[in-house]
Amino acid sequence: LDCVRTFAIGPHLAGFSSGGGSCSGTGSVAGWERAAGLALGVALDALAGDPRRFHPVAGFGRAASWLEQRVWSDSRGRGAVFTAVCVGASAALGLAATRLAGSSSLARIGMTALATWATIGAKSLVAEGLEVHRLLDAGDLPGARQQITHLVGRDPSHLNADEIARAAVESVAENSSDAIVAPLVWGAIAGVPGLLGYRAANTLDAMVGYRNPRFERFGWASARLDDAVNFIPARLTGAVVSLLSDKPRAAWTITRRYARQHPSPNSGWCEASYAATLDLQLGGTNTYGERVEHRPRLGEGRAPTANDIARAVTLTNHVILITSAGTAAAALGITPLVTRIRRRSHH
Numbered sequence: 001l002d003c004v005r006t007f008a009i010g011p012h013l014a015g016f017s018s019g020g021g022s023c024s025g026t027g028s029v030a031g032w033e034r035a036a037g038l039a040l041g042v043a044l045d046a047l048a049g050d051p052r053r054f055h056p057v058a059g060f061g062r063a064a065s066w067l068e069q070r071v072w073s074d075s076r077g078r079g080a081v082f083t084a085v086c087v088g089a090s091a092a093l094g095l096a097a098t099r100l101a102g103s104s105s106l107a108r109i110g111m112t113a114l115a116t117w118a119t120i121g122a123k124s125l126v127a128e129g130l131e132v133h134r135l136l137d138a139g140d141l142p143g144a145r146q147q148i149t150h151l152v153g154r155d156p157s158h159l160n161a162d163e164i165a166r167a168a169v170e171s172v173a174e175n176s177s178d179a180i181v182a183p184l185v186w187g188a189i190a191g192v193p194g195l196l197g198y199r200a201a202n203t204l205d206a207m208v209g210y211r212n213p214r215f216e217r218f219g220w221a222s223a224r225l226d227d228a229v230n231f232i233p234a235r236l237t238g239a240v241v242s243l244l245s246d247k248p249r250a251a252w253t254i255t256r257r258y259a260r261q262h263p264s265p266n267s268g269w270c271e272a273s274y275a276a277t278l279d280l281q282l283g284g285t286n287t288y289g290e291r292v293e294h295r296p297r298l299g300e301g302r303a304p305t306a307n308d309i310a311r312a313v314t315l316t317n318h319v320i321l322i323t324s325a326g327t328a329a330a331a332l333g334i335t336p337l338v339t340r341i342r343r344r345s346h347h
Helices: 011-015 027-048 056-071 076-101 105-119 122-137 141-148 161-208 220-229 231-243 248-259 267-277 306-346
Strands: 285-288 291-294
Touching: 027 105, 027 122, 027 161, 027 306, 056 076, 056 105, 056 161, 076 105, 076 161, 076 220, 105 161, 122 141, 122 161, 122 306, 141 161, 161 220, 161 231, 161 267, 161 306, 220 231, 231 248, 231 267, 231 306, 248 267, 267 306
Parallel strands: none
Antiparallel strands: 285 291
16 A cells, blocks of 8 residues: 555445425536536635645544454454444445535535535645655655655655655555545545545555454455456556557557556556656565565656656646546536436336
């Protein structure tokens, strides 16, 4: 789990529409409300970033940690119940908030915007990456080693400047999906419940989805759920990044060639696409405490340097713009479709 993580939701929530209890609004109206809320939430994140105090993700993390300490057992079944309760409660909170908004378009847009702002982390990701670049550019290796811990879980004590640059580029690449694309995709599909549910699942993976003696069994369900909810967003991220390349077809070919070599079923699509588009080679040896991982090389370019962090951040800004527009447009079509399916199932 070598990245900044935050929250999450499951596919069973795809049937929720953004409408309140009333069906007086048409599917298309609910669609534009959801689209507007997603776009406003992205804009709010760009302007304000993450709240410094009382961040809802941090609150969820504290609540989940409290529950984990009381229900933990070396059991997949117990872990599955823990995951279901945490993610289900988050999605239910989102559904309750949607119902509370009622038939007011302004309230529904506002609720979606706030949920989007709380669950994406675009500005923070960009800022953390640029700070690592600034420190390396200034020759402050100790400062860069400390700063990189905000992005990755690997031991930075012996990393040189180029290894720190690789870590930063890899984290920016992976989190372009986890912190941006994936929550927006689930927001377009399932509205506020989708946003909160996705962030909950993703956060649980960061908390308990480790292959260590304590969590290998208990965290199994959280890790598998995170794999499932990120399956489509990760591949969509790879496609969008490849399209931004000077040679999109070649970048997509390289992405597909190397993505499956990564130990994660999803992260490889993000990292390989960034490597292809930026003409870099990622991967290598990572140290996590006493554990050492030798990850396959991804891409066919050169090794990253400090300046490539800024290039990765610029690429991520383009991903934010394209994904924001794309998911807002998708919400316009998905919401009325889901509404029609639900109405037919009731007849």
